[in-house]
């Protein structure tokens with residue numbers, strides 16, 4: 110594959126930026142990858158494992174002469190980072206981000222972008238519960254969606270180039286409008302994470318179930334909640350603070366449905382429960398048919414022991 114951007118600057122060196130570095134190398138899509146992170150510890154680890162071609166101390170230094178700049182920090186600090194890099198961006202550069210919320214990031218970043226720089230927000234729908242510079246891997250984006258959020262003023266050539274870059278990293282690419290993105294993600298990612306956090310919190314509070322029982326018998330569903338609830342606290346705090354409206358809208362609907370199911374259990378309405386679970390099973394089949402998860406029993410986990 111050929112080089113799509115001569116120099117790529119990664120701001121933040123966690124799971125997503127790290128995976129982008131690995132995947133870009135696999136594809137030969139970047140001439141040079143320059144990275145930076147706020148802490149000396151993260152920069153030292155990135156240096157040690159050879160995550161990028163060059164690690165520099167500041168974001169301002171990293172974006173110098175970069176053709177593509179990727180903001181891969183928590184959603185809540187995107188605006189501050191954008192302000193810091195703005196005076197140092199090269200004419201004609203593309204700036205993108207990987208934040209899980211789009212409307213807030215656009216409002217925070219766009220005002221800082223100088224004339225002649227293409228700002229095209231993005232969000233790869235891929236992740237794990239791990240974070241930090243060692244957690245990235247080249248296959249993270251394979252066959253996953255990357256949503257790009259252009260507006261009417263976006264340069265078609267710059268959008269096409271960024272789309273080609275994400276495809277080279279293994280993603281399927283689609284464009285979406287920011288508000289719609291935030292609502293879709295509230296349904297598919299943000300609210301499910303909140304429910305997982307809650308369920309794990311409830312189990313932790315339940316004094317009748319000893320800790321060892323929770324762990325020992327966790328394969329029966331709870332284990333998957335614990336995996337999701339192990340996700341990075343800073344990232345998820347920022348997601349809920351910045352996608353407030355859509356998350357509250359979906360949580361409201363969730364609560365109504367929960368009450369309906371609660372009532373069906375109390376009144377012994379087996380038909381309602383059966384119909385409901387039949388409908389949800391069909392949604393799971395649809396996800397597998399779309400190639401977004403495995404049909405292997407136990408979510409494809411390898412049997413241990």
Ligand code: NAP
Nearest residue numbers: 121122123124125147148151182183184208209236240241
């Ligand atoms: P991560 O592994 O926790 O890495 C975050 C990076 O941001 C680290 O390099 C960290 O620097 C830096 N950072 C944290 N707080 C900062 C601050 N206040 N100022 C400057 N830099 C700061 O996170 P990630 O999972 O890669 O997530 C990065 C972005 O991708 C987030 O916006 C998230 O919403 C989005 N995203 C995440 C996932 C996912 O599943 N994880 C999926 C799609 C999109 P230090 O290491 O030096 O602290």
